[in-house]
Amino acid sequence: MKKILAILLCTVLLTGCSIDLETKMYDGMDSTKLPDGAYINIKKDISVFSSPKLIDVIDTNVEDIDANLELDTETIGKNTIVVSYSYKNKQYKYALNYNVLDNIAPIYLSAPSSKYVLVNDDTNPCDSINIADNYTKVPTCEVVGNYDITKVGTYNVKFVIKDEADNKNERKLTINVVNKIPSSPSNPSPSTPNPGVKFSWVINTFKTDKTEIGLDVSRWQGDIDFEKVKNAGATFVMMRMGVSNKPEEELAMDRKYKQNIKNAKAAGLKVGVYIYTTAINDEMAKTLADFAINTLDGETLDFPIVFDWENWSKFRTYGISIHDLNKTFLTFANELEKRGYQTMLYGSKHYLEIMWEDSIKEKYPVWLAHYTNSQTSYEGKYMMWQQCSDGHIDGIDGEVDIDILYN
Numbered sequence: 460m461k462k463i464l465a466i467l468l469c470t471v472l473l474t475g476c477s478i479d480l481e482t483k484m485y486d487g488m489d490s491t492k493l494p495d496g497a498y499i500n501i502k503k504d505i506s507v508f509s510s511p512k513l514i515d516v517i518d519t520n521v522e523d524i525d526a527n528l529e530l531d532t533e534t535i536g537k538n539t540i541v542v543s544y545s546y547k548n549k550q551y552k553y554a555l556n557y558n559v560l561d562n563i564a565p566i567y568l569s570a571p572s573s574k575y576v577l578v579n580d581d582t583n584p585c586d587s588i589n590i591a592d593n594y595t596k597v598p599t600c601e602v603v604g605n606y607d608i609t610k611v612g613t614y615n616v617k618f619v620i621k622d623e624a625d626n627k628n629e630r631k632l633t634i635n636v637v638n639k640i641p642s643s644p645s646n647p648s649p650s651t652p653n654p655g656v657k658f659s660w661v662i663n664t665f666k667t668d669k670t671e672i673g674l675d676v677s678r679w680q681g682d683i684d685f686e687k688v689k690n691a692g693a694t695f696v697m698m699r700m701g702v703s704n705k706p707e708e709e710l711a712m713d714r715k716y717k718q719n720i721k722n723a724k725a726a727g728l729k730v731g732v733y734i735y736t737t738a739i740n741d742e743m744a745k746t747l748a749d750f751a752i753n754t755l756d757g758e759t760l761d762f763p764i765v766f767d768w769e770n771w772s773k774f775r776t777y778g779i780s781i782h783d784l785n786k787t788f789l790t791f792a793n794e795l796e797k798r799g800y801q802t803m804l805y806g807s808k809h810y811l812e813i814m815w816e817d818s819i820k821e822k823y824p825v826w827l828a829h830y831t832n833s834q835t836s837y838e839g840k841y842m843m844w845q846q847c848s849d850g851h852i853d854g855i856d857g858e859v860d861i862d863i864l865y866n
Contacts, residue, residue: 498521512526513530522544528540535623540555562624564626577637584602592622594624594780596779614636656832665846674862680859685722685728695761700751702735739787748798825839826842830847
């Protein structure tokens with residue numbers, strides 16, 4: 460008997476077999492098989508980051524399956540989820556296989572349509588573009604087409620950018636190989652200075668029973684007379700609390716923040732704060748939230764704390780995906796929510812449309828920046844609209860942003 464057991468043990472070890480005690484508890488069924496008559500069909504291809512619930516992607520006749528189970532869609536490729544269910548009064552488990560796909564091509568944040576190149580200058584034209592992808596942190600770029608940097612001439616080629624799922628985006632490029640880079644034409648100074656936008660005009664144009672008109676300020680506005688600002692018709696002011704221009708740069712308090720919030724409140728204005736940030740990961744987002752809470756030190760606000768991310772020209776150099784940036788915002792918002800504060804997202808019309816996920820813009824209030832003297836064409840929801848950056852109001856020397864609040 461001992462000899463037989465030894466042989467069996469050796470066989471198990473040599474073949475790599477194992478006993479799944481958990482599966483054995485479920486009527487001895489193999490999780491790769493279904494009992495006769497049962498079916499669980501799952502949608503094979505699921506979009507990356509969609510995180511659907513099981514009920515949204517299966518068709519089945521079994522019972523007691525965890526329909527609200529959320530599928531992991533953070534990584535493209537083959538994925539497996541093991542689900543428990545019952546069929547004809549017996550309990551089972553089954554491994555469902557699904558494929559996570561990324562079918563969204565990378566985008567150009569900036570790219571020249573033509574470029575001058577000196578003869579024998581082998582600089583890669585791809586260095587002149589800025590790109591981003593929803594999933595891939597560093598999309599690839601190549602110039603497709605023939606051009607000769609040793610010979611003066613005009614060559615029509617194209618940029619081709621690609622993510623790791625092989626989604627591509629092309630853009631035409633004209634390369635001009637020259638002996639001397641032509642000088643840029645000088646732009647003559649305007650005969651009259653830009654008068655900017657008068658605060659009174661914004662009130663007359665956009666003030667209704669459902670709107671309020673206010674400002675956003677920072678140290679660049681210097682010392683502000685908030686009594687005069689209020690008398691001019693402003694009812695609120697958003698002020699910069701902190702700033703960080705590079706991910707490696709430590710957050711610094713705006714040098715006029717404490718003065719601004721004290722004096723704005725004393726004048727009877729509603730107040731809110733924003734932080735100009737270059738946070739690119741969860742750790743930085745948590746540091747940002749700590750900074751906001753510690754700086755406020757119990758100060759009450761009339762608006763959610765604003766996450767202001769604008770350093771788009773450097774996006775390619777940060778080695779992050781669009782989704783990574785959206786996760787950073789969510790981490791910041793979640794940290795603030797734990798401590799009783801809400802969050803608002805600031806963004807220009809263009810970047811709200813191409814860089815921020817719909818789920819965020821639907822859940823959190825948006826502060827839209829779109830400089831136009833007519834009604835904005837932005838189609839998403841927004842709580843506040845930054846209408847101009849060259850406003851003029853009594854109480855501030857120089858230009859200031861003017862904002863419209865929708866109640």
